[in-house]
Amino acid sequence: MPLEIIRHDITKMKVDAIVNSANTALKMGGGVCGAIFREAGAMELQEACDQFGGCKVGEAVITEGFNLDAKFIIHTPGPIWQGGGNQEATLLQASYRNSLELAKKHHSESIAFPLISTGIYGYPKEEALQIAISTISTFILHHDMLVYLVVFDKNSFGVSKKLFTSIHQYIDEHYVEELETTFQRLGREERYVMAPLPEDEILQEDLYEVKNESLVNLLDQLDESFSERLLRFIDEKEMTDVETYKRANIDRRLFSKIRNEDDYAPKKKTAVAFAIALQLSLEETNELLEAAGYTLSHSSKFDVIIEFFIQQANYNIHEINEALFAFDQPLLGA
Structure with a gap:
């Protein structure tokens, strides 16, 4: 199916590209970012990221996948949650959209996303999930690509309580x-x-x-x-x-x-x-x-x-x- 939600370890996904919820310095961090660096090969991946000199929130850059099954890693810094009044939603949409566009530019037929910004950046999971789904679904209406939204466990997943x-x-x-x-x-x-x-x-x-x-x-x-x-x-x-x-x-x-x-x-x-x-x-x-x-x-x-x-x-x-x-x-x- 073009868009699928799955419970899995994103570093084990056999897709053309996986997305790293990065920081703006493109340095190895914790959570999903740290796991991707470790599995890909931290030194090699860090050297590749350093070539960019950083990345702005909502934008995206691409490196090879090194030791991962994925051919590419797309790095995008999501917004830090500050209550919703600092264009967080717009920036989060941009992270997903720019990552998808970059994958398309590099002829990727499949891509796997984490729920961007929902870890230490504190974005409310329910709202982040809705932005992810709406942005991805709009993209795949016009482009053929298999997109996976990967969650590690149910605690990472934000369905509306109501x-x-x-x-x-x-x-x-x-x-x-x-x-x-x-x-x-x-x-x-x-x-x-x-x-x-x-x-x-x-x-x-x-x-x-x-x-x-x-x-x-x-x-x-x-x-x-x-x-x-x-x-x-x-x-x-x-x-x-x-x-x-x-x-x-x-x-x-x-x-x-x-x-x-x-x-x-x-x-x-x-x-x-x-x-x-x-x-x-x-x-x-x-x-x-x-x-x-x-x-x-x-x-x-x-x-x-x-x-x-x-x-x-x-x-x-x-x-x-x-x-x-x-x-x-x-x-x-x-």
Whole structure:
């Protein structure tokens, strides 16, 4: 997917470029900066940085990656938080934007960012995350690049407390334990449900048997393929292909494959991503998912979270992914 939030060590990322949340002197510091210097080779990297004689807040410079898997290191000093009245937001946006532009200039196809300025510089994590997401998502609407936002642990991640609480309440009200309904699948005219059997009656060969229908028969009942139904929705919503896959956080090559293969079977998170991109209602979302053999269910936290956002008419896929990440669920896109 073009933008992905992951929990990882940024120095271990196998990308074209990683971003160092640097200081203006471009000297080895603590936190992420110190880790990057140590893994890259502190002496060699410091010599390369010294050639620039420093870097202003919001600007960016590039060095080779030395001992890292990444080919390049992009160094950008983020702003120190001083309460929000000293152009901190503008400068933080510039750090992300200039880093992305520099990566593009050096023909990088993938880049990994930390949450800039949220360490010792004290930028509030929730606000910093929103700036990172909005700046990156605006860039990838116009450029093909894989962008990773790397957080080391959940304490480094700032989802809105109000949003988190609202989703938590919605889950509490709507989530049904998986034991109540273990399998759901929509056919063309009716819903097939397999309720759980007593443990001593469950047989491996019966797990996917639904009303004695074979998988082949179920698929035969679908009157439109997923690709056909997706393209119909794109036409009905008067959107272009490019708008659709960009808003869905879907790679262009995957969209081309879906468009050209009538029998393409997407992952559920990919099908849902298209529903969000097209701003489908719950009914329309289930119609699209039905064509891929899925449905939204209250026995899945992932599904309940998606339902929450659709009910709120919030189709910001990156905000949805922030919430899914916070609840340890798969992210939308591919």
